[in-house]
Amino acid sequence: MSAELWTEKYRSKSLDEVVNHKEIISRLKKFVEDRNIPHLLFVGPAGVGKTTTVLALAQDLYGPDYLNHILELNASDERGINVIREKVKFFARTAPIRSGVSFKILIMDEADSLTSAAQHALRRTMERYTKTCRFCLIGNYSESIIEPIQSRCAIFRFAHLNEKDTRARIKHIANCEQVSLHETGLNAILEASGGDLRKAINILQTAAASRRDYVDEEVVLSVLGRVSPKDVREMVLLSMKGRFLEAREILRRLLLEEGLAGEDLLKQIYSEVLRLQISDVWKVRLSEALGEVDYRLTQGASVEIQLGALLAKLALVGEEMGR
C-alpha cells in the first residue's frame, strides 16, 4: 500500500468541500455558475487554503481533466521573469480545449516574491493574454503586490483559520486514518500549528508514523523536537557566551549544508531573540540590528558575513547580562 502525504490526500477537491472562508467560497461559486472569472488575487497567511481553493475552483469549473486547463507556476522556483513570460505565452497561446469555458487559468504562487520590475512585466503579460487566460496570483501580503496588478484583480483576503474548524479537520483525518488521537495530543498540535493547517496535518502524520495507536501530547512534542531547528537556539546562546567560533560553525552548517535561506534563518533568530531572558533595551537594539541585516540581505549582501557580524554583537549582550 502506498502512503501519501495527508496534506494532499485530504485536500478539498471541490469548493463544496472547503469548510472555511464561507464568504470567499460563496463568491467563487458564483463565478463557477457564470462560467467566467476575473483575474484573482488571493492573499493570506500560510496553510489556510489559498492554493487548495483555486485548485478546487478549477476542478469545479473544468471537471476531472482540469489539469489540462491550468498551469501552476511558483514565482520562487522560476528563474526570472523571462522564463515566466515564455511559459505563460506558450500556455496562453493555444485556445482552450472544448470545456465550455473560454479561458484557461494560470496560477502564480508566491507572487509576492517577484521584484516590482518583474511584477510590472507580469502585468503587461496579463493584459496581453486576458482573452484566453485568467491569472490567479497568490501571496502572503497584498502590500508586496504592485498597485496596478491589485487594481486588475478581484482581491480575496484569507483569514487565519479558526480553531474550531482546524480541530474538526484534524479529528476527521485522524478518524479516517485510524489514528487514536488523544485530546492532549490534539491540543498540542493546534497550539504548535498556530492556524496553519498544512503544519497541523504534517505534525499529525509524523506523530502517527511513530505511534499510530496512541498520540498524546508527549508524542507530539517529540515530533516537534525533531523538526524544529534547535541549532538556531544553540547558535544564539553560544554567541552570547562569547563562543563566536563555535557559533560560526553552526551558522555555516545551517547555511551551506542544510541549505537554509537567509531570510528564513533570520526569522528564526528573530523569534529566538524575543524569547531570550534579556532586558527590553537589548531586545530593541537587537531588533534594530536584525532589521538592518534583513534590509542588507535584500540588497544582495552575504548572509554569512552579515549574520556573522550579528553573532559577534550578541557576545556584548551576554557580557552585560553577566555583570
Place this chain on the structure above:
Amino acid sequence: MSIEEQPWAERFKPRTLAEVVDNKEALRRFVAWVNSWKAGPPKNRSVFIYGPPGVGKTSGVGALAKDFGFDLIEVNASDYRTAKRLETILGKAVSQTQTLFGMKRMILFDELEGISGQEDRGGIEAILRLIKETRSPIVLVATGSPEEWEELLSPLMKVSEVIEFKHIPFRDIVQKLEALCQELGVEAEKDVVELIAEKAGGDLRSATNDLEALARGRKTLTFGDVYWLSDRDRKGDLSEVLRRIFSAKSFREAREALDASPIRHEELFEWIYENLPYAFDDPHDLVEAMDALSHADIHKSRAEKTQEYRLMKYMFDAMVAEVALSRRDSKGRGLIQEVQRATLSLGLSPASFLIQEGREGVIVKPTRYMGNDWQPLNSLLRARGGRWIREEGCWNIPYFRPPGKIDHLRRSWWSRRMLENLALHVGAKCHISRRVARREVVPYIRAIFQENQKTGISLAKWLDLKEDTIKWLRGR
C-alpha cells in the same frame, strides 16, 4: 583533426584582435607600433611582449598578423637558436619585406625565456643582429616576469618597444568560461565556473583546459564534480600579509599589506573573515571588526549590482583598514586559547603536553609517551590544520587557516544535492515552491523516516524519489 576534436584552448583561441579578452591597452600599443612601420622601419624594429602564461600573448600576435594580413614566421624553443641556424631560417625573411605572393612578413620569436646560454650559443647576439637589419617587424615573446630572465634577455628589451600583458581579471575569465559553456551546451553551476576561474589565477588558457578536462562529453557540471579542484597550497607569503593586516596601526600600513597580497582581494576577504576571530580575541574589538567586514560586504554587493567596479576600492579599505583599526585590546591569542580548550575537552591532563606560541603557529609538544591518547589528540589537532613535525616531536597548528567555506561545501555537497532533490519532488507533489517544501515539509519527511522506515519508504515511492535519495534518507 576535426574542429570538435581540437583541444578547447586551441579551438576557442581568438582569431581576430577583437576576440582577444582583455589587455586592451597592451594591444593598442602593439597595433600602434605595427602601424608605425607604414612609413618604413621605425626606431624600434622589434617589440618585446612579456607577461604571465595563458593571457593571450602568442594568440594576440597571431590575431594581429591575421587582421593586418601578415605572413607570420614563427621560431620557438624547439628550433635551435644558434646563430647559424637562425640566419639560415630567417636570412631572406628579414631582408625582403614581401613573400613570393606579395604578403608582408612578420617574424615571431616565441618562448624566449626558453633560450639557454649553453645550448643556444650566440642566439641572443644573432637575434640582435637580425633586429638591426630587419625590414619586417620582429615580435619577441617571453613568458613570466622580468626578474626570472632579465639578465639573459635585457639586451633584447633595450632595443625593443616593451609591452607588458597582465593577468586576465577573475571576472573576465568567469565570463569567458560561461560563454564557452553556453556555446558547447554545457550547463554549469556558477560555483563551478568560479572555482575553475579562481584556480586558474589569471591564466585563461589553463582555465579553458581545466574546463575541458571536466566538461568534455558532459551536459551538466555541478560543484560535486569539481570540488577537489580547489587548491589549498597557494599560501606563499599570505600568512605574512594577514599578519600585517591584523597588526596594522594605520590606514596606510593596512593598504600596503593589501597590495602585497599574493591572492585576489576578494579571496583575501575570505581569509580575513576566517581568521579574524583568532586575531581579535577581545569581544568588543571583534564586534567592530566584524562590522567592518559587513561594510566591506555591502560595498561589494553594490559594485556587483551596479557593475561599477570602482566601488570595490571601498570594500578593500573596509576589509583591511577598518578591520585593522578596530583592534584595541586584542592580544591575538584566539588560536592558542582554542587549542587549549579543545585539548582539555579530550579529558587529558594538562601536564601531558606543552602548549606554546611558535613563530608559524601554536606548538603542542607531548611531555610523556601518549600511548592510546595519541590518536584522538592527533585527529583533533589535524582537524584544526595541525601537522606533526617528526624532527621536533611536536604538532604545529598554523596561525592562519584557509577559508572554511569550501571545506563545508565539499563535505556536504552530496547531502545538499539530495536535499535539493527531495525539495523538488515534494514541491511538485504538494503545489509549493522548493523553498517552502524544504522549510515546511522536508523536516517532517525526515522525521517520518527516523520514526518508521516502512511508512517513509512508501511515502518516498509516492513522491517518485530516486533510489539514491531514499538511501540518503534511510541513512540518517
